[in-house]
Amino acid sequence: EKLTSYRAWLQYEQIENQDYVSKIKPFVQHVAVDLACDEIIDNALIEWQTGLSSMFQINASIIKDGSVDKGLVLKLDQDYQEDAYVLRASDDQLILTGGSSRAILYGVFHILRLIQRRALLAGLSIKETPKNKIRMINHWDDMNGSVERGYAGKSFFFDDYQFIKDRQRVYDYARLLSSVGINALTINNVNVHRIETELVTDTFLSDVKQTSDIFNQYGITMYLSINYAAPVELGVLTTADPLDEDVIAFWGKTAKHVYDVVPNLGGFLVKADSENRPGPFTYGRDHAQGANMLGKAVEPYGGKVIWRCFVYNNKQDWRDRKTDRARAAYDHFKPLDGEFNDNVILQIKNGPMDFQVREPVSPLIGELENTNQFLEFQIAQEYLGQQRHLVYLIPQWKEVLEFDTYAKGENTKVKDIVSGEVFDNKIAGIVAVTNVGIDYNWTGHTIAQLNFYGYGRLIWNPDLTSEEIALEWIKQTFGHDPKTIETIMKMVMPSWEAYENYTSPLGIGWMVNVSHHYGPNIDGYEYDMWGTYHFADRNGIGVDRTIATGTGYTGQYHAENRDLYESIETCPDELLLFFHHVPYTHVLKSGKTVIQHIYDTHHKGVEQVEEMIANWDSLADKVDERRHQDVKERLSHQLWSAKEWRDTINSYFYRKSGIADEQNRKIY
Ligand code: GCW
Structure with missing residues (x-):
């Protein structure tokens, strides 16, 4: 018997309201599967049966190669976008049509979510297309079992320099992730230490494969964080110079082997030349040279290289008033726009500093017109009370997503840039550093589950309001008592401001x-x-970050924002000391x-x-x-x-x- 808190928002509590039960039952007695089954569809069906047996005490019968006139029908439509689905209901039949198996899984979770929220199904007509194609989670888990900036206990992937062999929790996690539409993740820290460097070698590749397989069954693509200096760290070469023939050959061979064993791997995530991690700067090369060398290595296998822009001088002399860390990402990467391989993506933190309680939006977002990019958030509350303080983060992220960069004139919002729409990027999306660990409730603070849930929901549909997301989570997690709902809403809504x-x-x-x-x-x-x-x-x-008398940082924004921040008169109060x-x-x-x-x-x-x-x-x-x-x-x-x-x-x-x-x- 799993603890209530462990089930998070997938509580599937028995429904007492008989009137509601009688209205929903016709839709849920049978499922007709009018498509070819695969692992993902099988998991969707398992989820459906688990939810129904728990909420209605019924055993939904699954009819393959047959039709039903009452119940749920699952269909595929190749014309839909991969993750898109449509839900249409008459009085007693519900048709879920998806663009892929994964879309079907999302649709099933959607219906279960509706039922957990006691919504009616009759007459339903919903079309869902996620705003962001890649919806990713980054783990900062180390193989010794610790989690960098982890506030919910140790890692559930690794312990004692090994993969944890009992993978039940990984399955349960994959369910939670896919229930909110996450379709990609990395499992190891961007700071790749000695042992984790070996994740791309035979020491660990079979474990990597087994873990990746679990996620694949829930429509999630797994990536690895890699060590830029792997050829040196593994003792194969004496250099990691991206233009060196031996280095190119090393990565070519490594990628080939990795993909032989783990053909579905998404690719590599790289933190280079950042906070003492190695990178191309050591060899006098730039970040396009470094990233492209890796990009080419994984290209034959459809792999991607995600390259972080968190590059700044962390050995600054505090007496030096000219250097401004806030400028760093833009100064490093803006000049390289257009130089990256098609399968390279730049990953940009939401602010120019580092996940603070309040920062302006990174001026690099909107400035890369010819480069794939991901926006990076942090669900882990490193600077926001470390999951001991209750802080609801969706309101903060919404401000970022709604921010108008003016990159292509008025109304060029961050949400439309990172979704790839503004600059027509082939690869685009949002990623966040996770807040989960081995704690019985996943997130240390039970209410921090809301940030995990909300992250998935928000990046699927950035137009959901903070209130809507919180309400969804509260009802699924704590039930339907109006006073409980209202009270928890009163706690979470002002909590970022309070902090x-x-x-x-x-x-x-x-x-x-x-x-x-x-x-x-x-x-x-x-x-x-x-x-x-x-x-x-x-x-x-x-x-003072003004052009007139300060570090000139305001000049990295488009004119409208530059002027807004440059002047003490117009600079918003909440950012005043950031700029002046x-x-x-x-x-x-x-x-x-x-x-x-x-x-x-x-x-x-x-x-x-x-x-x-x-x-x-x-x-x-x-x-x-x-x-x-x-x-x-x-x-x-x-x-x-x-x-x-x-x-x-x-x-x-x-x-x-x-x-x-x-x-x-x-x-x-
Ligand atoms: O916020 C800082 C953290 C580091 C982290 C780094 C990063 C993984 O304090 O712990 O390293 O950011 O994002 O790379």
């Missing part, structure tokens, strides 16, 4: 403890080499001074956590004890931590500025 309120203010970011990134440490990254500064002194705070250095007495658009804003938001943020707790307490008899207790413990820790943030930040800025809080609240 922003009690942590670093006005877009400045960082101010966390060095290396583990949890809890307040205002000067932690100030006199360091990471390019992460706030420049607070007794008069003011912020980074201002006195504490500077008056924001809200009418408050910067210093008073800092005091007020930090008190408000703590109050918002107190409200979350009161809300959750009111659900003590509505949610099962384990989940209730678990979330309760995390919330009380969150409150402690929020107070720590509030008092540290407020005291720091009072001590720096000497300006008192108008409301005279306690300062230490």
Whole structure:
């Protein structure tokens, strides 16, 4: 018997409402399979039967090579896009037509989702086409079993430098992924250490194959993160120069062998010349040369190379006020636009720094007109409370996706660029760093499941609202009691804002403890080499990134955004300190001074956590004890931590500025 929390949003609770049951039953008694079965269809049918037997206590009969006049009919239509499907229902027959087996699987999950949400099926007419063709997850799992920036226990792929042989959890994970439309993933960390370098060798290839097979059965393509310096690391060559004949031959041979054993592998993900990882810079080559060499190696097998743009100088001298880390991705990659192989994709983080609570959108997005690109989000809450704090991330991602880059005039939104529509890219999509681990509830914080669920739903359809996504998840995960739904909505909807309120203010970011990134440490990254500064002194705070007097970063945006950010008058409050250095007495658009804003938001943020707790307490008899207790413990820790943030930040800025809080609240 699996724990409630382990089942996440695939609860399939028994339906008590008999009226609803009688309305749905005609559609679910039989399934007619009017297409050729394969592993994916078999899994769709298993899922269907699992869901129905649990929700309706019925054993849906499967009719192959036959028809039904009542029930579900599965059909293929080659004219549909690969992942697209249509659901059409009369009074007692439901026809699911998909562009591929995978689309059928998605359609089955869709119907189960509708039933879990107690929707009616009669008269249904839905066409779904995912906005993004590639919908990917990245794991930062290491083979020693640890997960870099993992907050939900250890890896369920690896332990003790081996693959975990019991792969039940991998199956269960594949179900969760495909239920929200994810169709690609990497299983190992982008920081590829010694042992993981061997994933492309016979030491591990049969395990790679077995794992990849599991994902394939759920329509998911698996990729590997590789070590750019593999030829050196494995002791085969003394160089990894992308133009060296032996290096080219090494990768050609390696790719051939990998694809012999794992023909369905998606390709390689590469973090090169980034945070001390090796890359083409070592050999005086650029990133197009590095990426294309690998691209050509996997090309004969239909493979892809995903190349990360998280390249910056992490040995910066803090005294050097000219270098600006925010500029790095654009400065490195914009000049290479058009030089990449067709099967190479550049993977760009959503912001120019690193997954902070608030950042502008990366100016590189929209600037690559002739290059495939992926947008990268982080579901793991590295800088957002590490899954001990409740933070609903969809509102943040929606702001990114809705951002108008003006790349091709007004209304060139990020969502249309990364989907490949604006520049007509053959390969396009979104990827995110996952937040799951071996914890019994997958995500450490049970409510962090919502970010995992929501990520899949959002990148399938970026036009879903944050509210819609949260409601879907709550109903499937916690049931249909109106008070429970309303209360959890009240907790999650303002949670990103609450976190922003009690942590670093006005877009400045960082101010966390060095290396583990949890809890307040205002000067932690100030006199360091990471390019992460706030420049607070007794008069003011912020980074001048203007063209006029600063690092010139604003010049990387198209004119409309450049001008918006360049001027203190028009720069949005929430990003003010990202773009400008201002006195504490500077008056924001809200009418408050910067210093008073800092005091007020930090008190408000703590109050918002107190409200979350009161809300959750009111659900003590509505949610099962384990989940209730678990979330309760995390919330009380969150409150402690929020107070720590509030008092540290407020005291720091009072001590720096000497300006008192108008409301005279306690300062230490
Ligand atoms: O945010 C930083 C993390 C590193 C991570 C890196 C990256 C995998 O602190 O842990 O390394 O980003 O995205 O490569």
